Amino acid sequence: MEYTKEFQQVMNFYRDTTPKQKQIFLNLISDTLTFFDGQTSYNVDTEFITNFNGIYHQINITNK
Numbered sequence: 001m002e003y004t005k006e007f008q009q010v011m012n013f014y015r016d017t018t019p020k021q022k023q024i025f026l027n028l029i030s031d032t033l034t035f036f037d038g039q040t041s042y043n044v045d046t047e048f049i050t051n052f053n054g055i056y057h058q059i060n061i062t063n064k
Contacts, residue, residue, distance in 0.1 A: 026057060042061035042062060
C-alpha cells in the first residue's frame with residue numbers, strides 16, 4: 001500500500017517512537033485536544049500531565 005508523503009511521515013513517527021516519546025508528544029499538543037461524549041465537550045485538564053496508567057496513556061479531562 002502506498003501512502004501520501006504526509007501520512008507516511010506520521011506512520012514513521014508512530015512506528016519509530018517509544019511510548020515515552022509519544023507521551024511527551026501528547027503533553028506538547030494537549031492544549032489543542034478536545035474530547036466529546038455526544039453532548040459535552042471536554043478539554044485536557046492543565047493541572048495534570050499525560051501519564052501512564054499501566055500500559056495506556058492517561059489523559060485527564062475537564063469540562064471547564
